[in-house]
Amino acid sequence: MASSPEFLTGAQIREKFLDFYAKRGHQILPSASLIPEDPTVLLTIAGMLPFKPIFLGQRSPDFPRATTSQKCIRTNDIENVGRTARHHTFFEMLGNFSFGDYFKKEAIAWAWELSTKVFNLPPERLVVSVFREDDEAFGIWRDDIGIPAHRIQRMGEKDNFWASGPTGPCGPCSEIYYDFHPDKGDAAIDLEDDTRFIEFYNLVFMQYNRDAEGNLTPLQNQNIDTGLGLERMAQILQKVPNNYETDLIFPIIEAAAKIAGIRYGDSDDRTKVSLKVVGDHLRAVIHTIADGVSASNLGRGYVLRRLIRRVVRHGRLIGISRPFTAELAETAIALSESAYPNVREREATIKGELEREESRFLETLERGEKLLSEILASQPAQISGRDAFVLYDTYGFPLELTQEIAEESGLSVDLAGFEAAMEEQRQRSQAAHETIDLTVQGSLDKLAEHIHPTEFLGYSEVQSTVNVEAVLVKGQSVEEAETGSEVQVILPKTPFYAESGGQIGDRGYLSGESVVVRIEDVKKESDIFVHFGRVERGILRVGEPVSAQIDRACRRRAQANHSATHLLQAALKKLVDDSISQAGSLVAFDRLRFDFNCPRALTPEELQQVEDQINTWIAEAHEAQIAVMPLAEAKAKGAIAMFGEKYGEQVRTIDFPGVSMELCGGTHVRNTAEIGAFKIVSETGVASGIRRIEAVAGPSVLDYLEVRDRVVRDLSERFKVKPDEIPDRITNLQNELKATQKELDAVKAQLAIAQSDQLVSQAESVGEFEILVAQLDDGVEPDALKTAAERLLAKLGKGAVVLASVPTPEKVSLIAAFSKEVNAKGLQAGKFIGQIAKLCGGGGGGRPNLAQAGGRDPSQLKAALDSAKAQLVEGLKG
Missing domain, CATH: 2.40.30.130 (Elongation Factor Tu (Ef-tu); domain 3)
Structure with a gap:
């Protein structure tokens, strides 16, 4: 019997695993980036993904055996994070791999030795599973390792047969489970019971190729792909009830609890879930940013943005009312920097991105509140599940908050529709992040x-x-x-x-x-x-x-635009900020686009300086020096590599001496003079911290200038002015239009006020209160209606004013203004006017003393106002 397992930190578990396999001939390789080389997968989701070309036979391995601790991100089960003991978005997969070297016998023997001799797990607490048809693996476990047959579970294809996809490499797998409750006895072994068993080590025996007809044929080279969950082993060895309370995550949870002014141990289950979500997501966020991802609404940038917003939202749920993510990131960085130094190296970028996204999200929440107000004004019966989901997913509104606000306006939320939208998103997420396709597409x-x-x-x-x-x-x-x-x-x-x-x-x-x-x-x-x-x-x-x-003409245009992107990056680094780096680009025949990391917009003066510098380099006729050399030599010479890009041992460099040197496989001009000219067309923001410059170079500059020249000539003829007088003429026209609009708005407001003053005499007494319900002339806008209602209430004193207008033939505007004495009688303007608006096919809400609403059916306005008057009389009498 093995000795009792000793407490090991997460770092010790990682070190012992890698050292164990290094002593058995495995090359220790660093974790690959979370940005995978495989274009079919958004993020690295498994330890085997970096070795995909080897398993496919597309690339020869540098070593026959390898071992890694691979950082991974999965978001397909994001709603389970914090609710179960071991669901995560970020996790580390410890793996050992054989590329046509050893196979089942060695893989099983070493996995058992590691588990029982290195991590000292008692053999009587371990149960294994094998594929139901894999007699070879069953025999190794029973005869070579000595596990009793009743503790070897044969399982079906769903659980114990790994496949890359419909076709391609595949094979049976064997898993090792730890038993938390051996006292329940062998007769009760059910590996589906995750309260008793935890699967911590998976051994994949990649031995077949599956063709389009589903036939299996043995692979020429049999491979081993294994994965041991670091967080799961930490839970076992640290004897804690879940992965979150290990030293890998719990310090982040404690730091978050301290910011919130609470204690994890004293918290209810709902609060603990939020703390676990914060702890889990913060790890995912810092590593994703460190590997070069910026928050956006597309691809992996959207994954990052969603994770950050969930952190902020769950922080608000536990009572954190101030910005906190950058502060909390320090704890997460400190936990990870020994194994992943790049998180400390990118500390400023990580914290800056978090500060910007958190601030942006708080603004988004405000926009979400406005959107919810619009929804309330347009939904006749309930808030649709789709709208509730948009509020939840895009604006970070918890469903409970949407329900609460809807209830105040007398509306409900379509929960079934919300769940349907949520399930659609889960399926999209799974398709985007969980598919590992090891086959070349189509035919x-x-x-x-x-x-x-x-x-x-x-x-x-x-x-x-x-x-x-x-x-x-x-x-x-x-x-x-x-x-x-x-x-x-x-x-x-x-x-x-x-x-x-x-x-x-x-x-x-x-x-x-x-x-x-x-x-x-x-x-x-x-x-x-x-x-x-x-x-x-x-x-x-x-x-x-x-x-x-x-097409030589197209090639020349592409070469000019591509070389111009290199000059553009050099100019930005020289004139704006040396830390600027490329975040994406497009080199087309007619234009170029360059995305770069920068937390602010460039000024017009900076853009002009950049453009002038590039045209100067073009005129200086710098000769291109193109060479292939070892990667280390290229970096030593100062060649710029795109962050997150993968390069082989030999790289191609494009060097315009004294100007720019980059690693690049594209086609380029032989001399900067061939570019001819460069013109910046626009500079915009495309994501938080990411700016985009669109420009033209070479012959495309003439195309661009010809179009602009035609536009200028046309405007000159229309305005009857010289070209240089066009801006002033347009400014004058804009000012005249604004002045006219202001005068018109002022006249409308004055008419509304004048009309409202005449209505004071129509007020009716209900006990000690004065009430006025009336419709103003058509065309009165909501702002003027609001001013009129507030003015009337001030004249009436204790009372209530309800006004309406039809600003357009298809629109109704309503406003309710109640004094505090009316509020004391239980009447609140927000709820009141929301109910009245429903009669006109709309809705709305607001504060207890002042609220606006809208509708789409002016034909029902008279009935709605009659109802409002009747309800006021009923609510204020006696």
């Missing part, structure tokens, strides 16, 4: 087995003659394609550049003895260049020679 699956990576000739050649290697029509591989067919063509070598690094693919033609194919785009799938085009004449046949000719 390229089968082609990739015998087609080698495409040789790119385009750095030195613009034309080459090659034999057509494959043709696809409507996704299906064909031997020939006729005139008019939309085709995807694969060539063994090509001068066409395939879209990558922000630069779009080349255009041009494939031409043979009796065939012409126009190529509109080129994309890259696993190093295979796919030429998208249309057969314009003749028949395109596999195996026949064609001349591949790129």
Whole structure:
């Protein structure tokens, strides 16, 4: 029997795991970025993901064995975070991998030795599962390891057969479970009981390939892919009731509780859930930002924004009323920096992003309140589930808050619709974050087995003659394609550049003895260049020679724009902030787009300086020096790498000496003079902390200027002024329009006030109160109606005023103004006017003393006002 497991910190568990496998010939590799190389997955969701090309056979491994502690993020079960003992968005997966080296026997033996000898887990507390048909694994566990057969559970494909997707590498797996309650006896073993058992180690035996018909054939190289959950092992060894109370997360929870002025141990279950969410999400957030993600409304930026907003929202639920995320991030950074130094290196970026997002979210909450007011004004019966979900997901409104505010206005929330929208989002999230597809898409699956990576000739050649290697029509591989067919063509070598690094693919033609194919785009799938085009004449046949000719004019434009992006980054770093780095780009034939990290908008003066500097470099005719060298050498020479981008050992550098040196695989001018000219078109914000410059270079500058010149000439003729007088003329027209509008608004307000003054005599006495219910003339806007109601109430003293108008033929405006004495009788303006507005097909609300509402049915306005008067009389009499 093994000795009792000793307490180990999370850091000690990580170190012992990696050291154990290092002593058994495994190369310790650092955690990959949370931004995966695989474009089909938003974030790194499993320890095996960085090794996908190896498992596919697309890349040879540098080592036959490897071990890692891989940081991962999953959001498909985000609603379970904090509610169960072990659901997380951020977690670490400890793994050992074999690339065609050892297999089941060694993997099982080492997993058992690690569990029982290194982590000292009692063997009698361990239960294993195997795939129901995997007699080999069952035999190893029973005969070699010595586990009693009744503690080896055979399970189905759902639990114990790992597959990359419908096709591709797959195989059975075996899992090790820890038993928290062995006192319940072996007769009660049910691995679905997560209150008793926790699965902490999964061994995947990748031994088959599944084809499109579902047939399994043995792989040439059998691989091992394992994962041990760091947080789960910490829960076991630290003897705590859940993963959150381990030393990996609990310090963050305690820090959050301290900010909120509460104690975790004294809190109710609901508060504990919120504290756990904060603790979990903060870890995810700091690592995501550290790996180069900025909050936005797209892709992984949306994942980050959603996590930050959930942190803020749950902070508010536990009573934190001030900004706190950046302060709390310090605890999370301190916990992680020994294993992941980049979180401390990126501390300023992390805290800055959190401060900006938290501030932005508080503003968003205010906008959400306004949106809810609009919803209340337009919903006749209840708030739809879709609207409630938008408030929850986009604006961070807890469902309970929406229900509470709706109830004040006499409305309900469609909970079934809300849950349906929530489920749709869960499915979208799972599709975006949980799919690991190890196959090449479509028919390229089968082609990739015998087609080698495409040789790119385009750095030195613009034309080459090659034999057509494959043709696809409507996704299906064909031997020939006729005139008019939309085709995807694969060539063994090509001068066409395939879209990558922000630069779009080349255009041009494939031409043979009796065939012409126009190529509109080129994309890259696993190093295979796919030429998208249309057969314009003749028949395109596999195996026949064609001349591949790129459109040189388009290539020259792309080269000018691409080189200009390099000059643009250099100018921004020189003139604005040296810490600026690229966050994305687009290099097209007619324009360029450059996204960069910067917390503020650039001033017009800065933009002009940047533009002038780039044009100066263009005029100075800097010669491009292009070289391939080791990555370390390139970095030592000062080459700029795009943050988060993955590079091989050999890299291509584009150097304009004294100006810019970057790692880049795109096509470029030979001399900056070839760019000709550069013009900034716009500078905008695209996400928190991310700015975007759109510009044109080369021949596109002339195109841009020609359009602007036509516009200027047209305006000059219309306004009968010289071109340089146009801005002043437009300013004068704007000022005149504003002045006219102000005069019109003032006249309308004065008419409303004058009309309201005449209504004082129509007030009726109800006991000690004065009430007035009336409709003003059509066309009176809500603001003027509000002013009139407040003026009338001031004249009446103790009382209530309800006014209405029809500002447009399809719209009703209503306002209620109640004195404090009326409020004391139990009447509140917000609830009152909301109910009245329903009679006109609308709704609304507001404060107890003053509230506005709207409706869409003016034909019911008289009935609504009659009802308002009757309710006031009833509520104030006696």
